[in-house]
Amino acid sequence: MEVIERTPPGEPDAVPDDLDREIIGELQRDGRISFEQLGAAVGLSRPAVSARVARLQRTGVIDIVAVVHPEVRGLTASAHLFVEVNADAAAAAAAIAAMPQAPFVTVTAGRHAVMAEVRVAGPAELEAVIGEIRGLPEVARLELLTGVRRLKHPHLPAAQASLPALDEADRRMLAVLERAGRASFAELGQNAGLSPAAARTRTLRMIDAGVLRVPAIVRPQALGLDVLCGFAVQLDSERRAVEEALVADPAVTFLSACLGRADLVGTLATDSLSALRLALDTVRGMPGVVAVESWLHLDVVKERYDADLPGMSLLEPGRPAAAGVQAR
Template sequence: MELDETDLALVRELREDGRLPYETLARRVGLSRPATRTRVRRLQESGAVRVVAITHPAVRRLTASAHLAIGTRGAAAPVARAIAGLSAAPFVTLTSGRRSIMTELRTAGFGELERTIEHIRGLDGVHSVDPLIATRHVKDPYLPAGEPTVAPQDETDERILAELERDGRLPFAELAARIGLSPGATRSRTLRLLDGGVAQVVALVRPEVLGMGYLCGFAVRVAGAAAETAERVAALPRVTFLSTCLGGAEVVGTLTAESFAAVRGTLEEIRELPRVREVESWLHLELVKERYDMGPHPA
C-alpha cells in the first residue's frame, strides 16, 4: 500500500494516541473530518495499521517475561506457527542467524514462564531453546508508561478492555451497545481506565509502511554493570525496543531501520560503546505474530 505524506502524518498521530478524535486528527493533518475518517479506515482495512488497546501487564498479572532464540530441525515455519498459537507468546518471528525463530513470552510469574519454556522445548521440530530472562523493560513502545493508578472494577470494565483490545477506535456509542451501558457511563468508565494507565490505545504499524522495513534483533554482552550501557543503547533513535536480561547476554533489543546501511551503522554505534564486549545480531525475516491482548494463560 502506497502512503502519501498525509497518511504518514496520520499514522504518526495514531501511534501516539490511537483514540484521537477525527476532529483533532483532521486539524493536525490539514484535512476535513470526513476525509480523515476515510483515510484512517482505509489504513485499517488494508492491514497496514491496527489500532488496539494494550492493557498494562501488571493488570493482567504478567509479571515475568523472556526472549527465546529457538533452533529447529527441518522447516522453521511450522514450529513458529505452533509457538504463535500460545497465548503467552505475543511476538513471534522467523529470523536469520544461528537461530531460526525468536519469540517473546509474558507470563503470570516465573513458574508459568518455566512451564511455557519447557512446553516449547517439547514441540516437534524444536532443536534448542536459548532463553534471556527479562529483568527490566528499558524501552517498549507498547508498554504503558508507569504503573496503573486504578484497576478494573468489575466484569463490565473487563468487557470494555476486551472490546478495545480488538478495536481501539470503537466509538463510545458502539462500545456502549456492545457492553449494555449508556454511552455516558461507557465513556466515563473507558476514560477512567485509559487515564488511570490500565491500558493505552496505540497504532500497531508494519515497519515497511513507514519506510523502516528492516528489523534487526540484537543481544549485547557488557563488561560490568549493564544499566548505563542499556540506557545509552535505548537512546539511539533506531532502537525501538530494549530490555536488560539474565542469561547469555545482559541486553536484548530490536532496531528498526530504512536500509541495511542504517542497520549496520546502528550496530556499529552499539559496538563502539565503552563497556560493550560483544554484539550478536539477527534479521527478523517474517513477522508471524504480534498481539498484546493477553491474559494470564498457562501453556
C-alpha cells in the first residue's frame, strides 16, 4: 500500500488553483471516484488528474480516508461542551484532546475559551467522561448541549435509522479504508480473506447502507474559507423549517439538534469576516429563530474520527490489525 510523504502546508505547490478546487469538489462527493471519471468531470487526462490528486495529498491539502458511522463502534451518545478555563486555553484544549472520546476540540474567541465534542457508548459513559473533564485542573467549569440528531456533517455518513450487521471481513475492510480510502478492491479482499469481486460487493453495500463515507477531508483554509464560526440557535415552535434552511445553506458545514440551552449548534465557514456577518444575519433573520450566540474558532486542536483513536478499533478487543495495513 502506498505511503505518501507529505510536504508542509504553505509551500508553493500546496496552494490549490481553480482546477484543483474542481477536483477537490468531486473527491468530497466520492473519494473513490476513478481517475478516468474524475478526469472526464474536470476536463483533464487520467495521468494529469492522478498527478494533481497525488500532489494534493502529498502537500496535506486533502486526505482521502473512510469515515465510519459512529454507531459501528457503538458510539450512540454525544454532547457539545462549552468550557471555561482557569488560565491557559491551549493547555485545557490539549488535555481534552488527549481523550479518545473527544474527536473535535477547538480554542475559541467568545464567552467560552474551549469547545469540544464528545462521543461515547451511552448516557452512563457520557456522564463519566464529562465528570473527568470537569476534574481536569485546566478546566474551571463547563456547560453542555446533549446531541440528539446529526443534521449535517462535512465528513460523517448521514444518520440512519438502523445499520446492517457487520462481520469480521467487513470490519477488516473498514479498518483498511480508514487509513487508505482509495485502497483497491484487491487490497481490501487480501486483508479480509475475500476475492476482489466479493470485496467490491461488500464495500458498495456498506457505502449504500450508510456504514461509511469515503470523502476527501479538506482543510477549509485550502479552499479560501479562512473564517470558521460556531453558532448556537434558540428556536420557537417552527423548528423543521429552520433546520431545513440551515442544512441547505452551503456556508453551514455542520449542524446538530440538541437538548439544553440551545436547540441547534453548528459551524459556518466563510472567506472573510464580512461574509461571516452576512451569514450570521441570515441565520438571525430566519422565521422561528429566537436568539443566536456565535464564536470564532481560533485553533482547531483536534478533528479526528478515525481508527487511530485509542480504544476505538473496529476490530474485536485484543485482535491485531489486518496484516499489511500501513498508515499513510
